[in-house]
Amino acid sequence: MSIQIGPYKLSSIALLAPMAGTSDKPFRMLCKSLGAGLTTSEMVVIQAHLLNTNKSKHRLDFAGEKTPISIQIAGSEANELALSAKKAVKFGANIIDINMGCPAKKVCNKASGSALMQDEALVKNILEAVVSAVDVPVTLKMRTGWNADNKNASTIAQIAEQSGIQMLSVHGRTKADKYHGMAEYDTIQTVANQVDIPVIANGDITSAKKAQQVLDYTGASGIMIGRAAQGNPWIFSEINHYLSTGKILKSIPLEEKKTIILKHIQQIHAFYGDFLGLRLARKHILWYATHLDKNHMREFWQTINKITDGEQQLTLFKNYLNQL
DSSP states (O other): OOOOEEEEEEEEEEEEETTTTTSSHHHHHHHHHTOOBBOOOBBBOOOOTTTTTTTHHHHOOOEEEEEEOOEEEEEEHHHHHHHHHHHHTTTOSSEEEEEEOOOOOHHHTTTTTGGGGOOOOHHHHHHHHHHOSSSOOOOEESOOOTTTBOOOHHHHHHHHHHHHHOEEEEEOOOOTTOOOOOOOOHHHHHHHHSSSSSSEEEEEEOOOOHHHHHHHHHOOOOEEESSSGOOOHHHHHHHHHHHHHOOOOOOHHHHHHHHHHHHHHHHHHHHHHHHHHHHHHHHHHHHHHHHHHHHHHHHHHHHTOOOOOHHHHHHHHHHHTTTO
């Protein structure tokens, strides 16, 4: 079982979801090294007045990453997104992903993200404009609809296929659901049965067994991991092993995990610099601590969260890991 996106045959059918504040360069590179078949950037709005901001500079740095590089763009108008796609290609995109899945208010209030699904004519215009604007494959990430009474993913999927979209990722929740409740896979199954392009199932896939169950139920071509990779990037290795052998992967030795974790935190510091790196490393430290040591992490978190020196943060975290 494999996924083809234009000229790119992915190495795995387990993909990392684009997540604002998570799928940055250090985390993408880590997940890819642990078996993610494709990693997609955090959502970017590529506009002239934003390009010189630190946030944009970091989000549009792909130096040293393995191809294919997938950049997710966001916006609310066809021309705007077509222009963003062209600029993304200049920044190194091998694949353009369009965001119609984000439920965040600050995104949806501008009629972008999952709010776009309410206007199917606009969706068609956007998809056709972006596909026409670039010579690289274009993919789409969306939700099942905008609320429980308005699930139109199957209609959008057909528009997408007709517009030249080469892969669809469907999160099994509506815009109104945000991240609450349980993801449902019936809609993803319907979409997978209706189109001939690869359909990727996303939402609540938290283990290798769950990945297999979702693939079997939906008939999807692959699965996409989001929050379950936070603090547990090894989930990609576990899923790949289970899908290929039907067996649970032996636990990765704790010492090996510690080495990888500390290297990741060091890479965050190096990539963002002392001030920002320390602050952005905090959430990853919390996720790792929660994953490895639920019983004692709260007390540790209250201590390390107050640290304002990068070296001190790293030393304290290293000492904490050594006690595990």
